[in-house]
Amino acid sequence: MPEARVLLAVSELHAWYGESHVLHGVTFAVQPGEVVTLLGRNGVGKTTTLKAIMGIIENRSGSVAFEGNELIRLSSDAIARSGIAFCPEERGIFATLDVKENLLLPRQVRSGGVTLDRIFALFPNLRERLASQGTKLSGGEQQMLAIGRILRTGARLLLLDEPTEGLAPVIVQQISRTISALKAQGFTILLVEQNFQFAATVADRYYVMEHGRIVDHLAAAELKANAGRLHEYLGV
């Protein structure tokens, strides 16, 4: 890896679900302004890695350094306040909140968050559905909401867990454009994906995971040449 400023440095990250040892020393880094993807089949530990970084999984060890600060001992709200935002796999839209409340829920952790107007510019549908109950939105709209609300917080590192899961191709394209737009604005994004086609449209680098550890690393440019190998990893 070329020496460059590192935004997020994960080193020897181990994690446990109860008795079960699920991450076995994950090590990787993310530079500012990059879109990095964790690839891998179901169950290899991609979501777990995001959750461990975010402190949602509390039983963890190793090192997670963000902008030089060590996060491994912090609670998840402290980690969020340090400038990282998390968009969970199931989108996590609250049923007992309307769209506006969902949008405003995450705490503002830094100044310079995306304003509501800008968010509506990115996701026009949301403006029309403000008073609707959160879960009455379609899958695609919920994903927009889930991404939109973390943009407001001012966090500069976004952890997105399978943002395209279960969505129609048209929406997937929209999300792809959104992520590119965010990248152009200087956001750093750590993406977890099984949908390799989608990832290929936005990612700068890929880490492949298997059995709770990183087993391979590719840059975007190397993708075509290694398509076969990737397909093996992903079991496609």
Add this chain to the structure above:
Amino acid sequence: MDRGLNQPVLLHQRETSRSLEAAFAAMVVLLVVAPFVIYPVFLMQALCFVLFACAFNLLIGYVGLISFGHALFFGWASYVTAHAAKVWALPPELAILSGTAVAAVLGLIAGGLAIRRQGIYFAMITLALAQMMYFFALRAKFTGGEDGIQGVPRGRLFGLFDLGNEAAMYVFVLVVVLAGFLLIYRIINSPFGEVLKAIRENERRAVSLGYQTERYKLVAFALSATLAGLAGSMKSLVFQLASLTDVHWTMSGDVVLMTLLGGLGTVFGPVVGAFLVIAMQNYLAPFGQWVLVIQGLIFVACVLAFRRGIVGEIANRMRIRL
């Protein structure tokens, strides 16, 4: 999905039952010898509560349902037996049978209502139902209201044994309680008991396996109520009194405390817990309301730091089943 209490409380040691047999033998020996050194009325009182607590434990330890209204069955059986012995002049065995039968019926009714909800709701419903029956007891002429039913005759068991004789009464109580204890043990280790445990572990899986879990829970509840009623019936003959305290919610709380302190889901926990709590209540009687405070503190301590209970801890340390 609501279910009973967590793993750490209950033992899953499938060690030999030798420890259980040894403990049982020790318990019987102690109880046979005890009346020669300890005040027999205290022992009989404790024994009644042993049965009460064992009946309660059947529900919480093996089905995972916590009832906060068991005084309903204990107290009303006590009233019926007292009334049967005093007013209808029935011999003790029939008086006890009446009381126990009434408890069984109440158990089916209460269980039928309470089982519709799980976990905490179940506890609240049982508490509310018991409170309702407390108000009935308060008003009904049959129960003697605030005075209760006093001067209950013990009578002649089977027309042969004069239960007014302390020794005879003690033997009778001991035999009945031991029989109840063994019956519960038998239930727990029967195929029926295995289904109950399966329901406690994972009710959905049990349902998917084809078991009509609601029925099993209801039967278990009714069994627990019946045996609690038996305990209450015995108690009314021991003290020759049936009163409002027997149906008050503090009585329900007492039996929960005994089982928690002794060890939920252990075989001998209720025995130890019952003896300890009765001993404490008697010892601290002159100190009035401190009993309430100390019982409350024991609850708090057990929940925070001592969830296995005394017998549970011992069994865990020694890696045996108790």
Add this chain to the structure above:
Amino acid sequence: MFEIFGIPSQALFGQLLLGLINGSFYALLSLGLAVIFGMLHIINFAHGAQYMMGAFAAYLMLQYLGIGYWPALLIAPILIGATGIIVERLFLQHLRSLDPLYGLLLTFGLALVIEGLFRNGFGSSGLPYQVPETLRGGRNLGFMFLPNYRAWVIVLSLAVCLATWFAIERTRLGSYLRAATENPVLVRAFGINVPRMVTLTYGFGVGLAALAGVMAAPIYNVSPQMGSDLIIVVFAVVVIGGMGSIMGAIVTGFALGIIEGLTKVFFPEASNTVIFVIMAVVLLLRPAGLFGRHA
């Protein structure tokens, strides 16, 4: 004065008023229980004892510090609410990963401790608390006599209940609460200090109970067991209403109070038990409760 169904209007409306009063307390207390249950997933058995402590706080402040009813309305809930915060920090937070029944057992134990301590300190008989000067007397409405204090209690309870409902369902802070009730882990990952919110919610619920206690002091005698008898009825109210809904708890509380009052007029012997009977019926017909969200 006229008659309805052979009952003089004075008696009927008098009992209805009493029913509304009881209903006010049922609503306030089941509201507190519902709020606490939503956030902590435990049944606060100590709720009755905390209600009692509110009443005693008012009594003691008047007896020994000369602090009257009006300041007590504010001070007692804050004071007793603070004890709730201590209880949550000291005990309840350790139970979060355990089966919710342990919370019930622990709060039950606390209720015993609190009631026992107060019984030791103050005996079992009731202590009097005067209706505040400004609320004494009442007015004759023609069909009944309306004591000022009772009217005040109903108005205040309604106001507090509705304000609480509004705060939870319509404000930003309330949205945090509702979200944390639904998915506390995710809310925490959004930078919100959920453990602190849980603690404060418990404190708030306890404060509500204490407020009810202060309001109850001039009506019922202040006694150590005033809470335990009430709380069991409130449990029945909560089972009837179901715990999913704040408005459900409020409506059920007032409605059952009124029903109880009416029963006292027409079937006085059943008045103690009518709520329990209704609970049994609701369980048979609609086990999740009238407004319940979970079965």
